[in-house]
Amino acid sequence: xxxxxxxxxxxxxxxxxxxxxxxxxxxxxxxxxxxxxxxxxxxxxxxxxxxxxxxxxxxxxxxxxxxxxxxxxxxxxxxxxxxxxxxxxxxxxxxxxxxxxxxxxxxxxxxxxxxxxxxxxxxxxxxxxxxxxxxxxxxxxxxxxxxxxxxxxxxxxxxxxxxxxxxxxxxxxxxxxxxxxxxxxxxxxxxxxxxxxxxxxxxxxxxxxxxxxxxxxxxxxxxxxxxxxxxxxxxxxxxxxxxxxxxxxxxxxxxxxxxxxxxxxxxxxxxxxxxxxxxxxxxxxxxxxxxxxxxxxxxxxxxxxxxxxxxxxxxxxxxxxxxxxxxxxxxxxxxxxxxxxxxxxxxxxxxxxxxxxxxxxxxxxxxxxxxxxxxxxxxxxxxxxxxxxxxxxxxxxxxxxxxxxxxxxxxxxxxxxxxxxxxxxxxxxxxxxxxxxxxxxxxxxxxxxxxxxxxxxxxxxxxxxxxxxxxxxxxxxxxxxxxxxxxxxxxxxxxxxxxxxxxxxxxxxxxxxxxxxxxxxxxxxxxxxxxxxxxxxxxxxxxxxxxxxxxxxxxxxxxxxxxxxxxxxxxxxxxxxxxxxxxxxxxxxxxxxxxxxxxxxxxxxxxxxxxxxxxxxxxxxxxxxxxxxxxxxxxxxxxxxxxxxxxxxxxxxxxxxxxxxxxxxxxxxxxxxxxxxxxxxxxxxxxxxxxxxxxxxxxxxxxxxxxxxxxxxxxxxxxxxxxxxxxxxxxxxxxxxxxxxxxxxxxxxxxxxxxxxxxxxxxxxxxxxxxxxxx
Numbered sequence: 001x002x003x004x005x006x007x008x009x010x011x012x013x014x015x016x017x018x019x020x021x022x023x024x025x026x027x028x029x030x031x032x033x034x035x036x037x038x039x040x041x042x043x044x045x046x047x048x049x050x051x052x053x054x055x056x057x058x059x060x061x062x063x064x065x066x067x068x069x070x071x072x073x074x075x076x077x078x079x080x081x082x083x084x085x086x087x088x089x090x091x092x093x094x095x096x097x098x099x100x101x102x103x104x105x106x107x108x109x110x111x112x113x114x115x116x117x118x119x120x121x122x123x124x125x126x127x128x129x130x131x132x133x134x135x136x137x138x139x140x141x142x143x144x145x146x147x148x149x150x151x152x153x154x155x156x157x158x159x160x161x162x163x164x165x166x167x168x169x170x171x172x173x174x175x176x177x178x179x180x181x182x183x184x185x186x187x188x189x190x191x192x193x194x195x196x197x198x199x200x201x202x203x204x205x206x207x208x209x210x211x212x213x214x215x216x217x218x219x220x221x222x223x224x225x226x227x228x229x230x231x232x233x234x235x236x237x238x239x240x241x242x243x244x245x246x247x248x249x250x251x252x253x254x255x256x257x258x259x260x261x262x263x264x265x266x267x268x269x270x271x272x273x274x275x276x277x278x279x280x281x282x283x284x285x286x287x288x289x290x291x292x293x294x295x296x297x298x299x300x301x302x303x304x305x306x307x308x309x310x311x312x313x314x315x316x317x318x319x320x321x322x323x324x325x326x327x328x329x330x331x332x333x334x335x336x337x338x339x340x341x342x343x344x345x346x347x348x349x350x351x352x353x354x355x356x357x358x359x360x361x362x363x364x365x366x367x368x369x370x371x372x373x374x375x376x377x378x379x380x381x382x383x384x385x386x387x388x389x390x391x392x393x394x395x396x397x398x399x400x401x402x403x404x405x406x407x408x409x410x411x412x413x414x415x416x417x418x419x420x421x422x423x424x425x426x427x428x429x430x431x432x433x434x435x436x437x438x439x440x441x442x443x444x445x446x447x448x449x450x451x452x453x454x455x456x457x458x459x460x461x462x463x464x465x466x467x468x469x470x471x472x473x474x475x476x477x478x479x480x481x482x483x484x485x486x487x488x489x490x491x492x493x494x495x496x497x498x499x500x501x502x503x504x505x506x507x508x509x510x511x512x513x514x515x516x517x518x519x520x521x522x523x524x525x526x527x528x529x530x531x532x533x534x535x536x537x538x539x540x541x542x543x544x545x546x547x548x549x550x551x552x553x554x555x556x557x558x559x560x561x562x563x564x565x566x567x568x569x570x571x572x573x574x575x576x577x578x579x580x581x582x583x584x585x586x587x588x589x590x591x592x593x594x595x596x597x598x599x600x601x602x603x604x605x606x607x608x609x610x611x612x613x614x615x616x617x618x619x620x621x622x623x624x625x626x627x628x629x630x631x632x633x634x635x636x637x638x639x640x641x642x643x644x645x646x647x648x649x650x651x652x653x654x655x656x657x658x659x660x661x662x663x664x665x666x667x668x669x670x671x672x673x674x675x676x677x678x679x680x681x682x683x684x685x686x687x688x689x690x691x692x693x694x695x696x697x698x699x700x701x702x703x704x705x706x707x708x709x710x711x712x713x714x715x716x717x718x719x720x721x722x723x724x725x726x727x728x729x730x731x732x733x734x735x736x737x738x739x740x741x742x743x744x745x746x747x748x749x750x751x752x753x754x755x756x757x758x759x760x761x762x763x764x765x766x767x768x769x770x771x772x773x774x775x
Contacts, residue, residue, distance in 0.1 A: 030083040030160045034415075036353050039074040053157040056477070056512070058123065058761050059736045061090045063153040064143070071154065072140040076354020079105060079135035079164035082113075085128050086160070087141070090153035091742070092123040093756070097152065098144040101128065103136045110140060123741070124761050125156060135164040171223045174299045180215040194297040199263065202230040204293040205283070212292075213280040214299055218327070218350075219245060222253070222276045222301040224269040229286070230293035232263045237292065238284040241268065243276040250280060265296060272301070303327060303355060311362075315340050315373065318359075322346055328355035332362050333388070339371025342396050343407075346375060351382030353413070361387030364772060365420050375406045377414055378437070384415040387772075393426045393455075403430035403455070410437030410465075415444045418772045422452050429491075430455035436463035440471035449771040450494075451482040453521070458496035459484065462507075462530070469505040470498045470530040476511045480771035485520035487544060487570070492521030498530030500619040503551030503578075504610060506532040513537050515765040520544040523570065528555050531578075536560065537740075539765040546572030546593070551623065553579040553609045558586060559738055561713075561764040566590035566637065573635075577601055577623045579609040584631040584731070585738045587713060587750045587764075591638035595662075598628050598655055600648035600674050607653075624650035631731050634738070634750040635662045636707070636714045641685070645674025652676050659727040659734075661705050661749035663687050663714070670700050682728035684748050698728075705749065711763060716753040723748040738762065 037051035044064045050071050052060040062071055082103060089097045097119045102110040113130045120126055139159055143152025178192035186205050191212050193201035203212055216222075222243055229237045237259045242250040253270040260266055279299055283292025310321045313334040321331045327350065338344070351357040357380075361367035364387040369375070374394025377383060385406065393403035403426050408414050421432050432450065435443060445460070453459050459481070464470055481494050494516060497509060507530040516538065519525045525545040526535060531552035539561045540547070546562065549555045557574055564571035572593035574583055588595045603621035605611055611618075635641050641662035645651045651674040659682040662669040669685035672678070672693045680699035685691070691700050703722035707714035716723055727734075727746035737743055737752035739760030747753055768774065 030162055033075055033080065033159050033161065034353070035073055035075065035159065039076070039353075040071065041074075042071045043069045048153070053154050056156070058088055058155045058740050059742070061153050061155045063090070063151060065149075065151045067144050067150060068142060069152050070140050070142045071157070072138060073157070073159060075137055075139065075159070076352075079137055081132055081134040081161045081164050082136040082139065082159070083132050083161040084130065085139070085141075086125040086156075086158040087119070087128065087154055088123060088125045088156040089119055089146070090155050092119060092126075093121055095146045095148045096121060097146040097154075099152070100142040100144070101130065102140040102142065103133050104138040104140070105135055107138050110138075116144070123155075125158065132161070136161070171300045171302055174216055174220060174301055176214045176216060176299065180217065181212065182215075183212045184210045189293070194294055197296070199228050199295040202293050202295045204230070204291060206291050208284050208290060209282060210292050211280050211282045212294065212297070213278055214297070216277050216279065216299070219275050219277050220301045220303060221272050221274045222279060222299060223272050224267055224300050225279065225281075226265040226267050226296075226298040226300070227259070227281070227294055228263060228265045228296040229259050230295045232259055232266075233261055235286045235288045236261060237286045237294075239292070240282040240284070241270065242280040242282060243273045244278040244280070245275045247278050250278075256284070263295070265298065276301075303352065314338070315344070319344060322349065322359075325349055325357045327351045327357065327382070330358040330360060332360055333367035334362050335366040337368050337370055338373055340373035342372065343376035343394065344369075344373055345378070346380050346383055347378045349380040349383060353382060356382040356384050356413075356415075358384045358386065359388070360384070361389075363387075364418060365389045369405070374404050376409065377407065377411050378409045379439075380411045380414065382413045383411070384417065385419060386415075386417050387419065389420040389422070390432075391422055391424060393423050393430045403428060404434050405432045407434045408436070408440065408443055410439050412439060412441045412443065415446070416448060417444070418447045419449075420772055421448060421450045425454045428455065429457035431457045431459070431461045433460045434463055435461070435471050435474065436465065438465045438467070440465065441473050443471065443474045445474070445476045446478050447770070447772060447774055448479045450479060453484045453492075454486070456488060456491045458491075458493040458527075460495045462497050462499075462509075464499055464502035464505075468502050470502045470507045470509070472506070472508050474507075474509045476509075477513045478770045478774055479514045480517070480767055481514060481519055482517040484518070487520050488522050490522055493524050493527045494519045494521060495526045497526070497528045497533060498552065500529060500551050501616065503529045503531065503619060504553070505530055509533045511535045511538065513765065513770070515539045515541065515767060515770045516543050517541045517767070518543060523572070524548040524550060528552060531555065537762050539563065541764075542568060542571070544568060544570040547574045549576040549578060549581055551578060551619070554581065556582045558582070558584045559740070559762055560586045561738075562586065562588040562591060562595070563764060564590040564592055564638070566592060568592065575599055576628055577625060578605070579607075579626040581625075581628045582631070582733065583628070584633060584734055585736070585750045586633045587738050588633070588635045589637055589714065591635075591640075594640050594643055595635045595638050596630055596633060596641070597643040598625050598630065598645070598652045600646045600652065601625065601650040602648050604650045622648065625652035625655065627654045628652065629656045629658070629731065630660065631656070631658045632727065632734050632737075632746070632748070632750055633660045634714070635660070635664065638664050640664070640667045641669040641671065643671045643673055644678050645672065645676055647673070652678065655679070656681075656729075658682050658729045658731065659746065659748045660684070661723060663705055663707070668692050670695070682726065682748060684722055711759060713764065715751045716747060716749065718753070718755065720747075720753060724753050
């Protein structure tokens, strides 16, 4: 960041080293804040919504035209210290954008921390630094258009900082579901009416001492309430306000409160009450009768102050700290071994988006989980495991635990980040990470190092919930997977995303920006066995096996790099079964096994893909392919190109193969191994036998793409006239190329020609860009 910060950090570091003081884990470096998409708002948009700036995809954006249009981020009720922001701009390599950065603690008064900031000419994330601001809850970016027009278009925004040193919580309206409201009785006007936002409805109960009660779900600090009396403009109401932590003992916060003559919401303040879960309003009638009638009630306060940092140095201390943890707790594991003869349980522990429960190594990789210990995260949410090292498979009498390091069971919003997984060989099945159970969703596995796996069974396994469903909306990204082997015929996938029994369930999971290097376990490095998932922007390097859609429908595979060495056997690309898959913008070079194969099947699941009551045997079969689209891929220097069909019973149907480039010196470039109705259009081939059927030049054209070598890859050159602007057909989802750069008049192949010499945003990954030490 700014040079002043670097110098200060260096001085502090040298001082600590000289004086032999340990660096506390509480002095954390500035980190990116995790912001839920529900916490980003804007003054307006053109259909490109604010949430797009948080999706990790430089091809989506928020856009709004006009000077002063803004996008705003809520960092949560726990205040933050803001250090800097990173932003990427639509078409940022051809125009600059101007904007202000403002902050606020209350969403009312904003302070400008930088004004009239101008971006550089780059489509990548750019850093905008300023003097640290503390405290902050809201960050607003106010746009002043760009150097070409009045549009404000941002593709990604990342916000960095740390916990506030002045974390006085901001009072907010606390959410109370209708089902969490009870009463002493009513006349048919039920308690839920007081939270429906409608002052024409009400709760009513007749008699002194009748009450209505609100369960806040967990302990809060309650600061005040707002209450709208029914017919309050004509009569006053008297009541008490009570709170309780346990729904047994109640304490009066205010007594004999009298409302004003108004139908509107009125504020009733009192000294803040901490450790309050239940709020009860006890009525004493009104100035006209003994009826207690309230149209709306709102309760304001904030989450309890963070329980702070808990330092542990033994497995027993760790277990106690987990047992006592609540939202906001950070458990710091000192250097050393944490051994147990079974699971370290994290059960029923729930953080929040703004106050997760964190288990963090004081020094990355120095808190070692071994001796049969493993984490079993059950029915929990918003828990982070960070910086740990796993060296031995877990031990348990439960066979389904399968020698794991981490099991996520029925949990959501769990994050595994910057951990080192290097489990010793057990000689039996060993699933290093399992994800399963009911209500599993939005988990994140990122920036980990997984290496040296020899045992059979998948490294990461998605097991389902026992009811035919897979975990949903999970993300696996920026991990380094390496050195998996030796080779077996089946059962040693690096990632298995599902099972045959849950293959017809929708996952909406994303596997992106991972590096797979020397992953030689079995033919399926990544085996997708569920539906509606995305695998993109990954690099598969010198690895035996490939990416397979083994079961399921409607999966998308794009922007991946498959880089073999041309020597090791079984280096493959993509193989699919099932309906409606899309394969596009993938780059494949020096592969020794099938680059892309749209295989024939051993079972026909039908054009709809959901036959009634399929048997277990049918679910495990290789399903016939319907309507796959293989578009704008590039295959070079490999032993095979694109293969359609095989010798199995059910040949692919209604497949489209379009705008691909295959340049190999051996084999058949476009090999139709079965008779199908596949549509070919706009494809190029060069260097070997073009096709084994009679295809026209409009379908497959013999032409040298005249590649140039750029950043180690074969890409289009200015002389690639056979490919430039030559794509045909309507494939509206192909809006960018393998570099993540916008296509104009689409070129053939994965690359859209560009004269730029800059390394593209999306590119083949190296170990320094993924894993525990990556940015």
